[in-house]
Amino acid sequence: MxxxxxxxxxxxxxxxxxxxxxxxxxxxxxxxxxxxxxxxxxxxxxxxxxxxxxxxxxxxxxxxxxxxxxxxxxxxxxxxxxxxxxxxxxxxxxxxxxxxxxxxxxxxxxxxxxxxxxxxxxxxxxxxxxxxxxxxxxxxxxxxxxxxxxxxxxxxxxxxxxxxxxxxxxxxxxxxxxxxxxxxxxxxxxxxxxxxxxxxxxxxxxxxxxxxxxxxxxxxxxxxxxxxxxxxxxxxxxxxxxxxxxxxxxxxxxxxxxxxxxxxxxxxxxxxxxxxxxxxxMRLERLGQLHDRWRQATKSLRGHSAVHDLVPWVLTKPAFTVRDALAGLGKGTYTSLNTAVRSLAELGIVEAAGAAGRDRLFIAPEVIDLFESPGLRHGPTASSGMRPSRG
Ligand SMILES: Nc1ncnc2c1ncn2[C@@H]1O[C@H](COP(=O)(O)OP(=O)(O)OP(=O)(O)O)[C@@H](O)[C@H]1O
Ligand SMILES: [Mg+2]
CATH class of the missing domain: 1.10.3290.10 (Fido-like domain)
Structure with missing residues (x-):
């Protein structure tokens, strides 16, 4: 050739x-x-x-x-x-x-x-x-x-x-x-x-x-x-x-x-x-399973409409602040979303990754683990307190 x-x-x-x-x-x-x-x-x-x-x-x-x-x-x-x-x-x-x-x-x-x-x-x-x-x-x-x-x-x-x-x-x-x-x-x-x-x-x-x-x-x-x-x-x-x-x-x-x-x-x-x-x-299939599991886990929280709005939102925004949730969902109040995020935290769906305060960072580690390369999930930035990789 x-x-x-x-x-x-x-x-x-x-x-x-x-x-x-x-x-x-x-x-x-x-x-x-x-x-x-x-x-x-x-x-x-x-x-x-x-x-x-x-x-x-x-x-x-x-x-x-x-x-x-x-x-x-x-x-x-x-x-x-x-x-x-x-x-x-x-x-x-x-x-x-x-x-x-x-x-x-x-x-x-x-x-x-x-x-x-x-x-x-x-x-x-x-x-x-x-x-x-x-x-x-x-x-x-x-x-x-x-x-x-x-x-x-x-x-x-x-x-x-x-x-x-x-x-x-x-x-x-x-x-x-x-x-x-x-x-x-x-x-x-x-x-x-x-x-x-x-x-x-x-x-x-x-x-x-x-x-x-x-x-x-x-x-x-x-x-x-x-x-x-x-x-x-x-x-x-x-x-x-x-x-x-x-x-x-x-x-x-x-x-x-x-x-x-x-x-x-x-x-x-x-x-x-x-x-x-x-x-x-493969990631998408696992993401779908996560979504099902989260919906099951939050099913009993009737009346908490903010929780049900948050579940699909967090699935595609697995690092966020309550301020982000407010802007992203376009409804609710800071207080109602803050309460809903706490409910998700109690269920282990999200966890606080940053220092306590109004602008605290939350993450959904199960979603992040699907996308992060093993060993590459970095430790905290200056003040976020984000955990290092579990993989
Ligand atoms: N010898 C080569 N012949 C043709 N294409 C090449 C050759 N070497 C590299 N490339 C292409 O050029 C890209 C790098 O070019 P360029 O620097 O403009 O892009 P970049 O996205 O800024 O990458 P980098 O950060 O490595 O500089 C490579 O990712 C590859 O697609
Ligand atoms: Mg370049």
């Missing part, structure tokens, strides 16, 4: 001529080269999608699964914010061990909320996600680039090139390249998951923004697959499996460029999708 794509000379600052890669629009692979793993990925994603559709509490994709994906997809790139950290950061307390890191992870989750269900032009989505990721960073240069296409050449180390660097698509031809990428991404024909595998490969080789290309590209996958109607919910994530298999993922991206064997890349991508969906389906 021959390498594919082209290299374009680009004059960088200082007159240096760089050889920048421009990916081809890849041909869809022959179906039998991907069929086996495609069937598995499709089965896993469809099972998850169906289970999400039938889940008795709405909003679980955005509130839990997209947040988990943001944690993993950012974790694959070195972020240290855990699921618990993100949840705590997104309470009224807005507290985190590393607020800047947590803010970027939260940005990815917020971008999902913003874009879920709408995908006018994936190029606009790229810039929206990028803006969310970088608008709050402390580095003024990076913050000024938030939501902008790159204006400089970006590169990655590559021992196999003469210069030791691999240069992504040149800024001069970026818009042409992106137009090809957009047309390919939104086109119909062939299995959608395979199309998005190839689209992700193209996107990463164009590398259209200065930084954040990995996180932006991975978040586009569930959004585009959903927007094109291949799934009913935006659940086709891959961040968790990428986090666990970063080297395989990067090597496969590179190898397809060198060999032109795009089917091999598609198989790796499909496996990552399958793994992530299978784990999420």
């Amino acid at each position: 021959q390498a594919f794509g082209t290299y374009e000379a680009f004059e960088a600052e200082g007159g240096r001529i760089l050889s920048c890669y421009r990916p081809p629009v890849p041909a869809m692979p022959v179906i039998d080269e991907v069929w086996e793993v495609l069937e598995r990925a499709r089965h896993a994603v469809e099972s998850l999608d169906r289970a999400l559709m039938g889940f008795p509490v709405s909003g679980v994709v955005g509130k839990l699964f997209a947040r988990l994906d943001a944690v993993h997809s950012s974790g694959a790139e070195g972020a240290t914010t855990t699921f618990t950290d993100l949840l705590e950061f997104q309470t009224s307390l807005q507290r985190a061990r590393d607020p800047e890191d947590a803010q970027a992870v939260a940005g990815s989750a917020d971008a999902f909320d913003e874009l879920q269900g709408k995908m006018p032009d994936p190029r606009e989505a790229v810039l929206s996600i990028h803006r969310r990721l970088f608008e709050a960073v402390r580095d003024p240069y990076a913050a000024a680039q938030a939501g902008q296409w790159k204006t400089h050449v970006n590169a990655t180390l590559d021992a196999e090139t003469a210069t030791g660097f691999f240069y992504y698509t040149a800024p001069a031809t970026l818009q042409d390249s992106l137009a090809e990428w957009k047309d390919f991404t939104m086109a119909e024909g062939g299995p959608e998951l395979v199309r998005q595998a190839l689209s992700h490969w193209m996107f990463e080789h164009i590398h259209p923004v200065g930084d954040g290309n990995g996180r932006v590209g991975r978040l586009l996958v569930p959004l585009v697959v959903h927007a094109k109607g291949a799934t009913t919910t935006a659940c086709c994530f891959l961040g968790e499996a990428v986090h666990g298999n970063k080297e395989i993922y990067i090597e496969a991206l590179k190898r397809a460029r060198r060999t032109g064997d795009i089917a091999a890349w598609a198989r790796v991508f499909l496996s990552l999708v399958e793994q992530t969906a299978a784990r999420n389906l």
Whole structure:
């Protein structure tokens, strides 16, 4: 097989001529080269999608699964914010061990909320996600680039090139390249998951923004697959499996460029999708069991309507303050909700994790344990008193 794509000379600052890669629009692979793993990925994603559709509490994709994906997809790139950290950061307390890191992870989750269900032009989505990721960073240069296409050449180390660097698509031809990428991404024909595998490969080789290309590209996958109607919910994530298999993922991206064997890349991508969906389906099933158990446990508390409103709410917001509950439910009073939270605490459904006071943090450890990686549930932030992992 021959390498594919082209290299374009680009004059960088200082007159240096760089050889920048421009990916081809890849041909869809022959179906039998991907069929086996495609069937598995499709089965896993469809099972998850169906289970999400039938889940008795709405909003679980955005509130839990997209947040988990943001944690993993950012974790694959070195972020240290855990699921618990993100949840705590997104309470009224807005507290985190590393607020800047947590803010970027939260940005990815917020971008999902913003874009879920709408995908006018994936190029606009790229810039929206990028803006969310970088608008709050402390580095003024990076913050000024938030939501902008790159204006400089970006590169990655590559021992196999003469210069030791691999240069992504040149800024001069970026818009042409992106137009090809957009047309390919939104086109119909062939299995959608395979199309998005190839689209992700193209996107990463164009590398259209200065930084954040990995996180932006991975978040586009569930959004585009959903927007094109291949799934009913935006659940086709891959961040968790990428986090666990970063080297395989990067090597496969590179190898397809060198060999032109795009089917091999598609198989790796499909496996990552399958793994992530299978784990999420397991979590969702357990979440459903928890919900049943909580409803049983609170059944006898007749008259306490706030308790019954809280049960499904806490299921998707397993770290919260009473103030959050008041805002989230949009009814009741601080006092009635405070009493209801205490009832849930007596039943062991929630527990106080922060210092006593009006803005006390509560958590539902059984939900958090389903989403937190074993051993990663951090100890307390400065004053929350959150317990370390039991796993
Ligand atoms: N040699 C390569 N060829 C093509 N794509 C690559 C290569 N190496 C890495 N990538 C892609 O680029 C991403 C990293 O790019 P970028 O830094 O812009 O994104 P990021 O989300 O900020 O990640 P990081 O935090 O690691 O910098 C990887 O996650 C992967 O998708
Ligand atoms: Mg980066």
